[in-house]
Amino acid sequence: xxxxxxxxxxxxxxxxxxxxxxxxxxxxxxxxxxxxxxxxxxxxxxxxxxxxxxxxxxxxxxxxxxxxxxxxxxxxxxxxxxxxxxxxxxxxxxxxxxxxxxxxxxxxxxxxxxxxxxxxxxxxxxxxxxxxxxxxxxxxxxxxxxxxxxxxxxxxxxxxxxxxxxxxxxxxxxxxxxxxxxxxxxxxxxxxxxxxxxxxxxxxxxxxxxxxxxxxxxxxxxxxxxxxxxxxxxxxxxxxxxxxxxxxxxxxxxxxxxxxxxxxxxxxxxxxxxxxxxxxxxxxxxxxxxxxxxxxxxxxxxxxxxxxxxx
Numbered sequence: 001x002x003x004x005x006x007x008x009x010x011x012x013x014x015x016x017x018x019x020x021x022x023x024x025x026x027x028x029x030x031x032x033x034x035x036x037x038x039x040x041x042x043x044x045x046x047x048x049x050x051x052x053x054x055x056x057x058x059x060x061x062x063x064x065x066x067x068x069x070x071x072x073x074x075x076x077x078x079x080x081x082x083x084x085x086x087x088x089x090x091x092x093x094x095x096x097x098x099x100x101x102x103x104x105x106x107x108x109x110x111x112x113x114x115x116x117x118x119x120x121x122x123x124x125x126x127x128x129x130x131x132x133x134x135x136x137x138x139x140x141x142x143x144x145x146x147x148x149x150x151x152x153x154x155x156x157x158x159x160x161x162x163x164x165x166x167x168x169x170x171x172x173x174x175x176x177x178x179x180x181x182x183x184x185x186x187x188x189x190x191x192x193x194x195x196x197x198x199x200x201x202x203x204x205x206x207x208x209x210x211x212x213x214x215x216x217x218x219x220x221x222x223x224x225x226x227x228x229x230x231x232x233x234x235x236x237x238x239x240x241x242x243x244x245x246x247x248x249x250x251x252x253x254x255x256x257x258x259x260x261x262x263x264x265x266x267x268x269x270x271x272x273x274x275x276x277x278x279x280x281x282x283x284x285x286x287x288x289x290x291x292x293x294x295x296x297x298x299x300x301x302x303x304x305x306x307x308x309x310x311x
Contacts, residue, residue, distance in 0.1 A: 006049050010057050013041040017057075018064045021077065025069045036184050038076070042084025043189040047091045047198060054085045079111040083181070087189055097201040098209075101186050108185075109178030116174060172242040207261035211254055216298040219247040252287055255294030256280075261303050 020038050024031040042061075046054030058081040065077035086107045090100045186203065193200050222243050230236040260273045280286040296302050 006053055009049065010045060010053060010060070013045045013057055014060050014064060017041045017061050017077075017081075018068065021065060021068055021073060024076070025073055035076075035080075036188055037192075038080035039084030039087065039185050040189050040192050042081050043088040043091065043185075044193060044196065046085050046088025047193065047200070050092070051085065051089050054088060058082065058085055075115055079108070079115070080185075082111060083107050083185055084189075087185060091189075091193065091198070091200045094201070097186070097190075097203040100201065101182055101203060104182035104185055105179050108181045109175050112174045112178050116170065169242060169245075171238075172246055175246060205260070205264075206257055207264045209253065209257040211250055211298065213298050215247065215250050215254075216295060218243070219251055219295070222247055248291065251291045251294040251298070253294070254297055255290035255292070258293050258297045258302055258306075259290070262306055265306055 017038065020034045020041075023034045024038065027034075042054060042057060045057050058077075061077045061081050062074055065073040083104055086103050087100055090103050095103075190200060190202060222240060225236065226240050226244050230240055256273075256277055259276055260270075263270075263273045280290050293302070
């Protein structure tokens with residue numbers, strides 16, 4: 001009887017995934033929304049039935065993806081299905097919401113890396129380099145057109161230089177995409193699963209987000225190396241170019257957490273720190289201040305001092 005219910009529910013979840021994948025693949029505007037819901041059937045089924053049935057659903061989904069859109073849609077089922085498995089299993093083990101987010105981020109990053117490596121093996125070249133070359137060709141064509149009017153040459157040259165540098169950012173872009181997918185999947189799956197009556201952990205409030213103190217030392221070391229400089233194309237250059245923006249984001253998030261904590265202690269409406277975050281993102285120089293706050297918090301436990309002053 002239990003096996004029958006599992007098979008029935010598995011068939012239902014497979015059908016839901018197939019419908020979502022069909023819309024995502026063939027309905028352009030609505031597909032932008034449904035793509036975020038692709039992991040949800042796997043999350044719900046794994047949470048209810050366990051990891052082994054979840055793997056069976058994932059296997060079936062890969063076949064369905066091939067039937068729906070050919071080999072091009074199989075990576076989509078692979079990436080979102082495996083992420084749904086991990087999140088569902090972590091929910092089933094009742095780990096913290098932040099641990100679920102980390103697990104989702106890791107599996108998404110690993111999946112994006114695998115897809116990148118497969119593309120490199122199939123194409124035989126770095127896909128980032130190919131995209132950069134294609135973009136530069138288009139810009140150079142535009143430059144030749146605009147150049148006849150004596151306009152646009154400096155702007156195009158600056159954009160070409162920026163594109164050349166973006167080629168080195170493949171690792172940080174993979175991690176960044178993985179984090180964004182993890183956050184969206186965690187939020188959507190939490191809302192759906194909670195709505196269906198399952199008690200699963202939410203993400204902790206931003207004011208309670210705390211990165212390990214080791215990140216401060218990583219940031220300072222990379223900052224010093226960036227100031228010293230490294231020859232373009234070397235391993236050290238790649239390490240600095242990729243780690244520095246990631247660590248800047250970590251330090252900024254730490255600073256934003258302190259800001260949220262401060263206004264929470266002062267019992268100020270949540271809209272105030274939200275507005276501060278929005279303004280800081282729109283006005284980049286303010287992020288320097290936010291990062292300084294994050295550095296102080298990591299080094300000197302600023303939030304504890306805020307709490308002690310309140311007492």
